[in-house]
Amino acid sequence: RKEVEQDPGPFNVPEGATVAFNCTYSNSASQSFFWYRQDCRKEPKLLMSVYSSGNEDGRFTAQLNRASQYISLLIRDSKLSDSATYLCVVNIPGNTPLVFGKGTRLSVIA
Amino acid sequence: DAGVTQSPTHLIKTRGQQVTLRCSPKSGHDTVSWYQQALGQGPQFIFQYYEEEERQRGNFPDRFSGHQYPNYSSELNVNALLLGDSALYLCASSRDFNNSPLHFGNGTRLTVT
Numbered sequence: 001r002k003e004v005e006q007d008p009g010p011f012n013v014p015e016g017a018t019v020a021f022n023c024t025y026s027n028s029a030s031q032s033f034f035w036y037r038q039d040c041r042k043e044p045k046l047l048m049s050v051y052s053s054g055n056e057d058g059r060f061t062a063q064l065n066r067a068s069q070y071i072s073l074l075i076r077d078s079k080l081s082d083s084a085t086y087l088c089v090v091n092i093p094g095n096t097p098l099v100f101g102k103g104t105r106l107s108v109i110a
Numbered sequence: 111d112a113g114v115t116q117s118p119t120h121l122i123k124t125r126g127q128q129v130t131l132r133c134s135p136k137s138g139h140d141t142v143s144w145y146q147q148a149l150g151q152g153p154q155f156i157f158q159y160y161e162e163e164e165r166q167r168g169n170f171p172d173r174f175s176g177h178q179y180p181n182y183s184s185e186l187n188v189n190a191l192l193l194g195d196s197a198l199y200l201c202a203s204s205r206d207f208n209n210s211p212l213h214f215g216n217g218t219r220l221t222v223t
Contacts, residue, residue: 042216043200043217044153044212087152097155097158097166098143098155098212099155100152100153102151
């Protein structure tokens with residue numbers, strides 16, 4: 001099993017739709033979780049950290065499920081500007097500091 | 111408040127050559143990590159520097175080496191370049207090495223011909 005796995009997509013959704021991405025991780029001892037957004041040919045930018053109790057930032061909601069070892073990102077009322085690749089990031093204790101998934105590509109269509 | 115800055119932005123080298131990439135961390139950050147991102151892939155961890163020492167290293171050969179200076183800036187050196195080294199090289203800084211969120215620079219796009 002890979003350390004961090006994401007569905008690569010692409011997810012093609014109309015404006016206003018709700019879309020959800022999942023990310024699974026292999027190490028049950030992982031403690032830090034993040035979602036990053038990366039636009040084409042640009043650097044990744046921190047979208048939000050993921051807390052144990054789940055957290056929300058405007059249209060974005062992140063959740064952590066420790067029992068099943070996955071995190072999720074929910075985007076409500078999708079905008080054209082949400083089109084990007086969303087990277088799941090997890091710390092792997094005793095290994096690399098932060099491990100990135102391959103990313104899930106989202107295209108929001110007018 | 112300056113963010114993470116990297117130089118150069120683009121670089122073209124031939125096989126066998128050596129390259130040095132540079133990074134200045136975000137103000138207030140003391141830890142620098144380097145990642146390699148191939149097209150269509152997520153960033154792969156190369157190594158991390160803290161207090162001028164390499165703290166952790168990913169699965170990269172010894173051809174990849176680095177350095178951190180007292181002002182926290184960092185360099186990534188790659189010797190004996192291979193075609194497969196062509197990628198976007200990302201520098202990220204953080205407040206400490208304990209899994210604080212990473213802040214990335216714009217990256218250096220290296221092409222090896």
